[in-house]
Amino acid sequence: MGFCFVTTQKVKTLGALGAKYNHNYRKVRVDNADPDQIHKNEELLPLPVQGGKQMSYVDFFHKRFSELPYYQDHKFRSNQNCAIEVVTTFSREDKNGSFNLEEWKERQVSWLRRQFNQAGDGRNNIASVVFHADEPGNVHCHAIIIPVDDKGHINARFYTDGAKALSEMQTSYAKEMKEFGLERGLKGGQASHKQIRKYYADLNRSLILPDVIPFESGEEYRNRCLEDIQTLQAAAKRERDLAEAESRRRIAEERVRQRAAIANELARGKEAIAKETSGMRKECAELRLQAAEYAWEIKAAKQLSGLSCEEIVMKCSIADQLNARIEELKRDDPEKAEFIERELSGLPASISQDAR
Numbered sequence: 001m002g003f004c005f006v007t008t009q010k011v012k013t014l015g016a017l018g019a020k021y022n023h024n025y026r027k028v029r030v031d032n033a034d035p036d037q038i039h040k041n042e043e044l045l046p047l048p049v050q051g052g053k054q055m056s057y058v059d060f061f062h063k064r065f066s067e068l069p070y071y072q073d074h075k076f077r078s079n080q081n082c083a084i085e086v087v088t089t090f091s092r093e094d095k096n097g098s099f100n101l102e103e104w105k106e107r108q109v110s111w112l113r114r115q116f117n118q119a120g121d122g123r124n125n126i127a128s129v130v131f132h133a134d135e136p137g138n139v140h141c142h143a144i145i146i147p148v149d150d151k152g153h154i155n156a157r158f159y160t161d162g163a164k165a166l167s168e169m170q171t172s173y174a175k176e177m178k179e180f181g182l183e184r185g186l187k188g189g190q191a192s193h194k195q196i197r198k199y200y201a202d203l204n205r206s207l208i209l210p211d212v213i214p215f216e217s218g219e220e221y222r223n224r225c226l227e228d229i230q231t232l233q234a235a236a237k238r239e240r241d242l243a244e245a246e247s248r249r250r251i252a253e254e255r256v257r258q259r260a261a262i263a264n265e266l267a268r269g270k271e272a273i274a275k276e277t278s279g280m281r282k283e284c285a286e287l288r289l290q291a292a293e294y295a296w297e298i299k300a301a302k303q304l305s306g307l308s309c310e311e312i313v314m315k316c317s318i319a320d321q322l323n324a325r326i327e328e329l330k331r332d333d334p335e336k337a338e339f340i341e342r343e344l345s346g347l348p349a350s351i352s353q354d355a356r
Helices: 014-024 035-040 057-066 101-116 162-180 193-206 218-305 309-332 334-345 349-355
Strands: 002-011 042-045 083-092 126-132 140-145 182-184
Touching: 002 014, 002 162, 002 182, 014 057, 014 083, 014 126, 014 140, 042 101, 057 126, 083 101, 083 162, 101 126, 101 140, 101 162, 162 182, 309 334
Parallel strands: none
Antiparallel strands: 002 083, 042 126, 083 140, 126 140
């Protein structure tokens, strides 16, 4: 089991793009790369050939730029990113386990094509994909993308703008790498492009060369140094880096836990407010009902206020007679008595008195 990683870095100028080409194609000396291992590097997706000569990254940019109708009457802004470099790699704990590296290489290209070939003209945005196996640490791939969006504009933000887009990219890559036994790095805990460069620089500085043994030839000394570098020193540095990565992972897990706790607290607060609001609505409904009953009583009181004492006494006498008659019906005809009481009970007291 292991983890897979994809990182991106925007390339701001054509000069920086040329430097990327020199580095990735080993046109210059790379401090942490072994010249004797350079034959293990590979072009998984080669740069196109034009006029019998293979293009550089800058040549590919000019070619892709010339294919876009939008720039026939629009200028390329000076502060605009001209490319994106994408690095894909993985870490595995079971180094002796089965791992189809050739299949992994092929899947890098297929995933990159689906992820970054979203141009409106349907053409290829990927300058090349280069596989590196000549550096300490694990193998990895470099891809250079000219970020043409679905409207035919060179627009790096279309692919990498914001944490959400980068997180979705990491998830998409992890889904593609799942069959290789690789898992996604924790959300919120991804290593940056600068952190990966710092890893290689630290690793290179940590490799201390041994003393020369008497009568040892230069070739023998060199081979022994390489062996020590690839075993003892690199292994020790790897252990330290694993501890640091675990620490970052725990911090990221805590960050995720805190965000979840905040989200739960907000949800509980919303639920409490909803319950309180529901109770207030019920209370208001009861108050409205009481107000209606009071209105009936006030109306009845107004009606009685215009009567003489004799008339009020007469009404009360009629009500007493009716109550007595209902009591008799309860003995003789309970169903009829129940019907009359039910009809009278639905009215306010003052109205029921009138009805009686």
